[in-house]
Amino acid sequence: MxxxxxxxxxxxxxxxxxxxxxxxxxxxxxxxxxxxxxxxxxxxxxxxxxxxxxxxxxxxxxxxxxxxxxxxxxxxxxxLPRVGVIRRADASGRSEEQVLAANVDTVVVTVAADTALDPGRVERLLALAWDSGAQPVVALTKADLATEPVFNGISAVAPGASVVEVCAPNGSGLSELRDRIHGTVVFVGASGAGKSTLVNALCGREIQATAPVRQRDGKGRHTTTEREMFPLGDGLTLIDTPGLRGVGMWEAGAGIAAAFPEVDELAQHCRFTDCAHESEPGCAVRAAVEDGDLDARRVESHRKLRRENAWVAARSDARLRHERTREAKVMSRAIRAYYRDR
Ligand SMILES: Nc1nc2c(ncn2[C@@H]2O[C@H](COP(=O)(O)OP(=O)(O)O)[C@@H](O)[C@H]2O)c(=O)[nH]1
Ligand SMILES: [Mg+2]
Ligand SMILES: [Zn+2]
The missing domain is CATH 2.40.50.140 (Nucleic acid-binding proteins)
Known part of the structure; x- marks a missing residue:
């Protein structure tokens, strides 16, 4: 072995x-x-x-x-049945799940510090990460290129996850990151965020190709085309992934709750258990926002992901029903043909 x-x-x-x-x-x-x-x-x-x-x-x-x-x-x-699955709704919109990596212990959500923080995107990735059951860690890359401090901003969108600032060129933050990852580690994040650079830096050699981000629009190129595993020793195994354009929620209710613990906590005190925190009476979440105890943006982001999650679930149910109806029709046609031809 x-x-x-x-x-x-x-x-x-x-x-x-x-x-x-x-x-x-x-x-x-x-x-x-x-x-x-x-x-x-x-x-x-x-x-x-x-x-x-x-x-x-x-x-x-x-x-x-x-x-x-x-x-x-x-x-x-x-x-073997999977433990720690990173999955999203299929990008093609066919209401199917796409498994990105299986049997994962740590998810490193990679975010570049040199571009404006997109909190919604980070929250989406974190919901996906929490939902897998693996431990999420946020790596804030390109700390050397940051023009404004984004560390505080990112910590506010990542409650419960540790945030590590890393700079691949001088190696700072690498040992802190290494201390926070274990087992099978998958790197997720936008193209150009610095995932492959981090994998290389942790491995101490160039095993993955990296590419400069386009100056014009700051977009990364898809240099990494496959999800591939690299052994690092000490039981650590790294999985680099191509940049994810769309990250759709797929049965991620538990992950969404875990990514928004402060909203989820308050939601327990809403009068209705299925409160959407919109116009329902006795809504503890809206009350907290009005009192300035809860960030309205976080609540909106939470609501958006929950709605999307419910919508995807309803659509996949509809697709299943449709398939069953079609199967039933094929079956009854076959039975009719059987009796007709006898
Ligand atoms: N200055 C600086 N550049 C970095 C850092 N990390 C990554 N890069 C650069 O960012 C670009 C995209 O990195 P890459 O690892 O290919 O991103 P990926 O698409 O997420 O795999 C490359 O040109 C890297 O050299 C960093 O910490 N500092
Ligand atoms: Mg890459
Ligand atoms: Zn409510």
Whole structure:
């Protein structure tokens, strides 16, 4: 299991495999590209076909070696139930969930300090991070380029998460960041935020390509195209990700509550349990805003994410219903045809 240990293999993981009676070798998916996965097993790396399974970076899997001589691609036989899943609503708007990384212990929300802070975006990423059950940490990058102090601003939008200022060129903040991450660590954030630079700095070598941000609009280029895992030693495994353009909520109610603890706390005191904090009587949240005890922007951001979450849930329910109706129609047509043709 030596090579697997570098990818997060622990006695606890071994136990989870022990409960399975599926024949094959344990492995971890370190990359998925164009429908083919790359797994690491105790025998080393192995390309695998998903074989009908949905696999993503970080998945613990049972794989089978290539069946025939000359074939180099193995097969995934089973995917272990995931713990710590980073997921969002599919960007294509097809009301599906997209799993970004599985079996994650720490989520590093990466935010560049040299551009104006977008609190809503950070809150969205944090909701996603909290919802995974992993520990969120905010890395405030490019501290050397910051023109105004954004540290306080970001701490206010990240209650419960530690915020670490880092500067990759001179290495400041790196050891503080390292102290706050454990296990499988995924880096999320906008393109150009400095995720790949951080991964390189933590690894102490250039394993990921980075790209300068365009001067014109401050947008990063998509240099990182896949979610890929890098072992760092000491049980740490880093997953770099491409910049996320849209981060839609997907059954993230618990994550939203955790990202807005002060709003959630007050909401317990609203007269109605399903209070939307809009015009309901006896709303403790609105009262706190009026008294100046609660930030109105935070409340609005919280409301926006909750509404989106409910909307996505309703839409995916509608899609399921639609599919069931279609299946039922196909079935009744088949039954009619059966009797007609007899
Ligand atoms: N000055 C400075 N530049 C940085 C820092 N971190 C990243 N960059 C630069 O920001 C650009 C985008 O970084 P990259 O890691 O590719 O961003 P990613 O898209 O999030 O992976 C690159 O030109 C990096 O050299 C930092 O701490 N200080
Ligand atoms: Mg990158
Ligand atoms: Zn309320």
């Amino acid at each position: 030596e090579s697997l240990a570098a990818y997060g293999w622990t006695p606890q993981i071994a136990e989870r495999f022990a409960g399975s009676d599926i024949h094959g070798s344990p492995g971890r998916i370190v990359r998925v590209a164009r429908g083919c996965g790359e797994a690491v097993t105790s025998a080393g790396p192995l390309r695998v076909r998903p074989s009908g399974h949905h696999v993503c970076t970080g998945d613990w899997v049972i794989v089978r070696e290539p069946a025939t001589e000359g074939d180099t691609i193995g097969a995934v036989c089973a995917v």
